[in-house]
Amino acid sequence: MLKVALTGGIGAGKSTVAAKLSELGARVIDADALSREVVAPNTEGFAAVISRFGPEVLTADGALDRAELAKIVFNSPPARAELEAIIHPRVRARARELTDALPEDAIVVQDIPLLAETGQAPGFHLNIDVEAPRELRLERLAERGLPREDALRRIDAQASDTERREACDVVLHNLDGRHELEHRVSMLWDERIVPFAENLLAGRAEPRPEKLQFVESDAAWPRRFEHLAARLRRVLGPSAVRIDHVGSTAVAGLPAKDVIDIQVTVVTLRIVDTLEKALGEAGFFGRELADAPKPEYPDLADWEKRFYGYADPGNIAHVHFRPIDSPGQRFALLFRDWMRADPAARTDYAQAKGVLAAKVDSASDYAEAKEPWFDHEGWPRANRWAAETGWHAPVC
Structure with missing residues (x-):
């Protein structure tokens, strides 16, 4: 089973890549969706959040007020760390359950926004980063209705582009629109992801090319x-x-x-x-x-x-x-x-x-x-x- 991690800063286009990979045949596991699932009402995660942050993070009908919780944690690194200590282990455990239930020939893509921050990259066969310029990300977030100040705070709370690049094997640059990004994803799927999965299933390493070819020293x-x-x-x-x-x-x-x-x-x-x-x-x-x-x-x-x-x-x-x-x-x-x-x-x-x-x-x-x-x-x-x-x- 090929295990791929997909990451990228908020507004970079990660959801577009995840959707295209799903269309191509990948089994996508969304960490954001799991982070909501593990703190849904009547769960242990929900009880732990209320115990730490109090009833002020509840809506009138008793659900978790995610907007109020976001205000607290994005303005307080210690509070954010405490929330992550509640959510992250539960998300990882649930992701393992979902992965273990899949067939051995599956290509599993875990959408993990905080891949670099949480040190999970070595646990995957391949790590993909989606990257876009900061101003372009801010424009996209504004179109979603997120105020610029809040968007900047969320961007700055995440790993930098450099930190994500260091953790990832592949960087997809999202500069030229959705169609071009999806084209690059399709090429990556055909040329690298599928052959990688086939090698894993067959129990073989990718051989070096038998045709002798030298290249200049590469900083990568x-x-x-x-x-x-x-x-x-x-x-x-x-x-x-x-x-x-x-x-x-x-x-x-x-x-x-x-x-x-x-x-x-x-x-x-x-x-x-x-x-x-x-x-x-x-x-x-x-x-x-x-x-x-x-x-x-x-x-x-x-x-x-x-x-x-x-x-x-x-x-x-x-x-x-x-x-x-x-x-x-x-x-x-x-x-x-x-x-x-x-x-x-x-x-x-x-x-x-x-x-x-x-x-x-x-x-x-x-x-x-x-x-x-x-x-x-x-x-x-x-x-x-x-x-x-x-x-x-x-x-x-």
């Missing part, structure tokens, strides 16, 4: 790593000694294949095997593998690892689970840090990559062709640099 690579790392931390907990961005996409300015390499350091690979099911539910699938041995460590057993990928076709990743203090674990960190610190080494490696890429056409052939360079250049030079600078692998 570190954020893509952080999104994946957060999902891995959620599954692995303390079993992950550390999670690092490694490989060429971890080195600013270095051209690379558009694949995020992640190293997860573990005490033993058996831990990874016991968590195989949980990793699969989070979208990570893999197998046993080994790195190519280096001259000082010729025993293949020293280079054993678990090699996983992610099911998202829009964020292709290679996840290398390696035991702590193994030669492969150490070298992945050493090579990255050497590349980051030594401009000449970076230039040499980029040139070597270019020469090899001119000789081969596939990513598999390229990976094989690189090994002699690592044996004769990368491994000895990186280790000399470590000895000269006193570098050592970080422990945690």
